Amino acid sequence: MVDWNTLANNIIPPNDPCYFISFPNLTYVPTVCIQLNETFSPISRMSAQPHPSPPHRHVNNYIIHFPTPNFASVTGAFDTEKLTSVESNREYNSYSIQLNTNDTLTAPLSQGSYCRGWQQFVYVPKHEHPLCNHGCLFIEYWMIHYLYDCPNGWASVSPNPCFITSRSATSTPSITAANLDVTHLNVTFMRDTRTKKNLTVLSLYNKHLNTSYYYRTDFDPFSLQSQWKSLEFTIVGNSNGQKAYFNYGATINFELNVYTTEKPTKLPTLSHGTYTDETNNLTLIFNSLGYLGKKNYVLYSGHSQ
Numbered sequence: 266m267v268d269w270n271t272l273a274n275n276i277i278p279p280n281d282p283c284y285f286i287s288f289p290n291l292t293y294v295p296t297v298c299i300q301l302n303e304t305f306s307p308i309s310r311m312s313a314q315p316h317p318s319p320p321h322r323h324v325n326n327y328i329i330h331f332p333t334p335n336f337a338s339v340t341g342a343f344d345t346e347k348l349t350s351v352e353s354n355r356e357y358n359s360y361s362i363q364l365n366t367n368d369t370l371t372a373p374l375s376q377g378s379y380c381r382g383w384q385q386f387v388y389v390p391k392h393e394h395p396l397c398n399h400g401c402l403f404i405e406y407w408m409i410h411y412l413y414d415c416p417n418g419w420a421s422v423s424p425n426p427c428f429i430t431s432r433s434a435t436s437t438p439s440i441t442a443a444n445l446d447v448t449h450l451n452v453t454f455m456r457d458t459r460t461k462k463n464l465t466v467l468s469l470y471n472k473h474l475n476t477s478y479y480y481r482t483d484f485d486p487f488s489l490q491s492q493w494k495s496l497e498f499t500i501v502g503n504s505n506g507q508k509a510y511f512n513y514g515a516t517i518n519f520e521l522n523v524y525t526t527e528k529p530t531k532l533p534t535l536s537h538g539t540y541t542d543e544t545n546n547l548t549l550i551f552n553s554l555g556y557l558g559k560k561n562y563v564l565y566s567g568h569s570q
Contacts, residue, residue: 274453283435287476297436326539330495333529338453341498346516351442353502353509358441360509362388364450365540367495370487372408382487383407388469390439400437402480435480447472454490501543509545511569523561
């Protein structure tokens with residue numbers, strides 16, 4: 266039986282890039298679409314390392330590697346136990362949920378073999394943007410080790426990455442730590458039969474809200490679907506290398522489901538590390554991984570001690 270989230274994630278509104286769908290309905294409702302400055306305040310920064318680089322300096326996270334590329338959809342989900350608070354940068358309910366790609370994407374605008382692309386799918390309960398002071402759902406694109414002036418529309422971040430933020434962000438409610446139990450961050454690749462364009466659809470579902478919020482775009486500078494091979498799914502500090510502190514005794518149970526366009530023949534693998542500079546105080550415990558049909562899955566837990 267196909268669940269409600271799967272059905273809702275396959276709805277393509279004809280004109281609205283920002284919208285929500287509330288359970289149990291399958292009718293979309295347009296919502297506030299915040300026009301971000303495309304170079305406004307990147308939510309995260311990578312460590313600048315020579316290529317090829319291992320996952321970066323923090324080791325309290327997992328990188329999951331998939332032998333079968335061409336993802337159809339990626340869902341990072343979690344439930345919580347005894348979670349009452351989270352803070353970063355000395356601010357309560359400050360965190361980010363991130364679904365990050367491998368940092369080895371071919372960047373078509375790049376100059377030189379050392380330049381590589383990287384992409385982040387992000388939810389924050391509060392953003393620095395004055396119109397995004399509640400929750401915000403958006404995408405960031407990076408070119409690491411870009412050797413010349415950044416392309417038109419891209420901004421430079423020291424020492425040498427170029428970044429650009431999604432043209433818009435979907436405004437959402439701000440989810441407190443106590444209401445984070447059962448939350449999904451999903452990326453689905455779709456083909457719009459009306460416009461003949463390939464779409465990337467980012468969505469956030471939360472049980473407390475009983476609603477999925479969506480941001481849809483046809484901007485795809487890295488042709489991501491064909492290059493996405495490794496990823497991380499995590500809850501970390503809000504931005505700029507901040508650390509998220511969860512209350513003592515809290516547990517977060519992560520479940521990562523990746524559907525590929527072809528049936529996998531090998532298991533996904535894990536390594537310790539991270540692509541983002543944000544971090545947290547969780548200790549991770551691996552539970553299981555496998556595949557069934559075109560679905561790859563990985564289960565792990567994080568404990569605050």
